[in-house]
Amino acid sequence: NAGVTQTPKFQVLKTGQSMTLQCAQDMNHNSMYWYRQDPGMGLRLIYYSASEGTTDKGEVPNGYNVSRLNKREFSLRLESAAPSQTSVYFCASSVQGVNTEAFFGQGTRLTVV
Amino acid sequence: RKEVEQDPGPFNVPEGATVAFNCTYSNSASQSFFWYRQDCRKEPKLLMSVYSSGNEDGRFTAQLNRASQYISLLIRDSKLSDSATYLCVAFAVDTGRRALTFGSGTRLQVQP
Numbered sequence: 001n002a003g004v005t006q007t008p009k010f011q012v013l014k015t016g017q018s019m020t021l022q023c024a025q026d027m028n029h030n031s032m033y034w035y036r037q038d039p040g041m042g043l044r045l046i047y048y049s050a051s052e053g054t055t056d057k058g059e060v061p062n063g064y065n066v067s068r069l070n071k072r073e074f075s076l077r078l079e080s081a082a083p084s085q086t087s088v089y090f091c092a093s094s095v096q097g098v099n100t101e102a103f104f105g106q107g108t109r110l111t112v113v
Numbered sequence: 114r115k116e117v118e119q120d121p122g123p124f125n126v127p128e129g130a131t132v133a134f135n136c137t138y139s140n141s142a143s144q145s146f147f148w149y150r151q152d153c154r155k156e157p158k159l160l161m162s163v164y165s166s167g168n169e170d171g172r173f174t175a176q177l178n179r180a181s182q183y184i185s186l187l188i189r190d191s192k193l194s195d196s197a198t199y200l201c202v203a204f205a206v207d208t209g210r211r212a213l214t215f216g217s218g219t220r221l222q223v224q225p
Contacts, residue, residue, distance in 0.1 A: 035215075040121070040217055041217060042115075042200065042215045042217035043200070045212050045214070048212050058212060090157070101159045104156035104157050104158070106155070107154075107155075
């Protein structure tokens, strides 16, 4: 049971570099999400995709882009990384909307130096 | 002001104690509520949903007070394995956004 798989688990970037965080779920879920977690801030929604083919901004979308490649995959791209983007990133999915349980990936620990 | 607020703790309690966490939410359009548990350096996992009538799952009881806009979680007979951060979560459909809003979490440390 893979559930939600994120790659990579750890990454160090230099300021200005770009990278894509990958996320895939094998539970046939419609909705997928990207959150970031910072000390004292809790999880904050970056972007979400309610269904295949749609994406919407969350609370903190600046500096990020997303692609819902197909029903299984939802990627998060940092075009020009900044130290303020140092965080733990979680991908999550749920069956439909969020009245149901959201399942999370194991997280990506990103450090921007 | 955060949409979902929690006391960060830590709550340090002995094994066997009863401990309660409260959480307040500011968005009156919030429709659904949950408690998630997050172990250190791990992903959050659903502990339980919170229903208006209150609900119980073993040693855990969750309550919702819509009039006062707060949610509570009661843990009875605490175990060492209950040590974790407990995240209060609300879901609202407003301004077109349909996603979970998380509190910052309350840390619980159960001591032998």
